Structures are given as C-alpha cells and as structure tokens.
Amino acid sequence: MTCLEPLALKPGVEDRPAIARERAQIARGLLTRCHFCAHHCGVNRLAGERGPCHAGAETRCFSAQVEVSDELEIIPCFAVALGGCDLRCDFCITGVSSWNAAVGASFDARAVAARAKQALEAGARTVMLLGGEPTIHLPAALAFVAEMPATAELVWKTNAHGSEDARALLAGMFNTWVADFKFGNDACAERLARVPDYVRVVQENLLWANEDSRLIVRHLLMPGHVECCWKPVAQWLAAELPGVKVNLRFGFWPAWHSRRHPELRQPPSAEECAQARRIARGLSLRLID
Numbered sequence: 146m147t148c149l150e151p152l153a154l155k156p157g158v159e160d161r162p163a164i165a166r167e168r169a170q171i172a173r174g175l176l177t178r179c180h181f182c183a184h185h186c187g188v189n190r191l192a193g194e195r196g197p198c199h200a201g202a203e204t205r206c207f208s209a210q211v212e213v214s215d216e217l218e219i220i221p222c223f224a225v226a227l228g229g230c231d232l233r234c235d236f237c238i239t240g241v242s243s244w245n246a247a248v249g250a251s252f253d254a255r256a257v258a259a260r261a262k263q264a265l266e267a268g269a270r271t272v273m274l275l276g277g278e279p280t281i282h283l284p285a286a287l288a289f290v291a292e293m294p295a296t297a298e299l300v301w302k303t304n305a306h307g308s309e310d311a312r313a314l315l316a317g318m319f320n321t322w323v324a325d326f327k328f329g330n331d332a333c334a335e336r337l338a339r340v341p342d343y344v345r346v347v348q349e350n351l352l353w354a355n356e357d358s359r360l361i362v363r364h365l366l367m368p369g370h371v372e373c374c375w376k377p378v379a380q381w382l383a384a385e386l387p388g389v390k391v392n393l394r395f396g397f398w399p400a401w402h403s404r405r406h407p408e409l410r411q412p413p414s415a416e417e418c419a420q421a422r423r424i425a426r427g428l429s430l431r432l433i434d
C-alpha cells in the first residue's frame with residue numbers, strides 16, 4: 146500500500162535538506178492514517194488513536210550523545226534515540242525506553258541538530274537516528290534531516306520493518322542504513338517479537354536499502370537460535386546480497402523479558418558462537434566489526 150511512489154526518486158545530495166523539509170510535512174499529514182510500518186494499522190495518531198507502537202503525534206527522545214560502540218566505520222557517532230518501537234522483542238536490551246513512546250524529552254529537531262553539528266565539528270564521523278525504532282517517527286526524523294548539512298554523513302538504524310510509504314519518504318535521505326535481520330523464520334519472530342510476516346518484510350526492506358544507500362546488516366546471535374535464525378539469515382544474505390557488510394553480534398544478554406523464554410535465559414555458548422562463525426565463513430559472508 147502506498148500513495149507516495151513519486152517520492153521514491155532520489156534527491157541530489159545538495160537538495161536533501163529542502164526535500165526532507167517537504168517530506169516532513171507530508172509525513173505529518175500521513176499520521177492521520179498511519180502506515181509507516183508493516184503493521185499497516187491505519188490509525189489516526191493525530192486524533193489520539195494508537196497502534197502497536199503506542200506512538201502518537203509527539204516524538205520523544207531518550208538519548209542524544211556521542212557513542213563509540215557501533216560499527217567501526219561509523220564511530221564516533223552522534224546517536225539520537227527516539228522512544229517507542231513497532232516490534233516487541235522480549236530480549237530488547239533497551240526495553241524500558243524502546244517500548245515506551247512517552248519516554249524522554251519532547252524532540253526538538255532544530256535543537257538536537259545543533260548539538261549534532263557541534264559533535265561533527267568536534268570530530269564525530271556520523272550522525273545516527275535510532276530508537277526504539279525511528280520509522281514510527283518519520284515526521285520528526287525528516288525534520289531533523291532538514292536541519293542537517295547536505296554533506297553530513299547520516300545513518301538510519303532500523304529494525305527494517307518499515308512499509309512502502311516509509312521507504313518512499315526515506316529514499317535518498319540517509320547515507321548508510323544499519324538494519325537488523327533478527328529472525329530467520331516467522332515462527333520465532335511471532336513468538337519473540339509478536340510480529341507476523343517478518344521475514345518477507347525485512348528481506349524486502351534490505352533489498353531496497355542496498356539500492357538506496359550503503360547497507361550494513363546486523364544479526365544479534367541468540368542462544369538456541371543458530372540453526373533456526375542465524376543460518377537461514379546467513380544463507381539468504383549470501384544468496385541475495387552477496388558482499389553486503391554483515392555485523393554478526395555476540396553480545397546477547399538476557400535482558401528485559403528474556404526470562405519468558407527458557408532458551409534466552411543465558412548468553413550464547415562458546416560453541417554456538419563458534420558454530421555461527423563457521424556458518425558465516427562457509428558462506429563467505431563479509432563480516433565486519
């Protein structure tokens with residue numbers, strides 16, 4: 146479902162702030178019937194209705210600071226975290242903030258952009274928008290892009306569960322997408338994150354993002370999910386996005402509601418980590434740090 150096909154044209158980089166400003170207005174109007182993510186719930190967020198993300202018209206920010214724990218090629222990074230998410234991953238390491246669209250302070254795009262520009266002048270390499278999930282806050286995210294210099298290196302950190310409308314609004318806006326591919330099958334996605342039709346949606350977004358920007362795919366290795374999740378993710382990446390940068394992450398910690406699932410009550414074992422690496426090597430994936 147989309148009504149935004151013409152926006153899929155990529156802007157020239159010099160036009161990015163102006164186009165982002167226009168799109169922010171369009172995105173604001175679309176809050177009356179929200180289809181930003183693949184839940185497609187169509188609620189009127191301006192009238193107080195809420196979908197699974199629980200986000201309304203306001204965007205709130207729970208962290209805006211320089212960070213150095215992301216991929217080496219994007220750090221130091223000024224990272225802006227917006228509250229609320231459309232997924233419900235029980236193992237979310239930032240569940241308190243990521244599940245709560247009312248957390249933090251009201252987001253002032255111009256003021257946060259001023260801080261981001263200061264960070265760039267002080268040596269930060271990139272500016273990243275993340276969440277929660279930034280896709281549910283497209284009006285604010287695009288307003289932020291409009292305030293940033295056309296030459297700034299902007300990173301979109303996403304769960305890759307956006308809709309066709311979201312992609313049309315985001316086309317050409319970010320230099321790099323850092324996108325999660327968390328689950329290798331729909332049953333695990335439904336059970337652990339309460340999201341249907343996960344694999345198809347994420348694959349569609351990753352293929353698109355690889356055309357639109359530089360793409361880094363992240364997979365957080367979960368204990369007990371090497372065969373059912375990592376292996377099919379790795380096989381698909383090798384077949385459909387050969388050469389794409391993949392960050393296989395071993396830092397799973399049994400946070401938030403992990404205890405609801407017996408296999409998620411501990412970090413992955415050393416053998417599981419070794420097995421995951423063997424799968425990546427066997428498929429010649431381009432692993433990065």
Ligand code: SF4
Pocket residue numbers: 179180181182183184185186187188190195196197198199200231280281
């Ligand atoms: S962002 Fe997704 S979950 Fe939230 S209201 Fe829009 S379509 Fe629904």
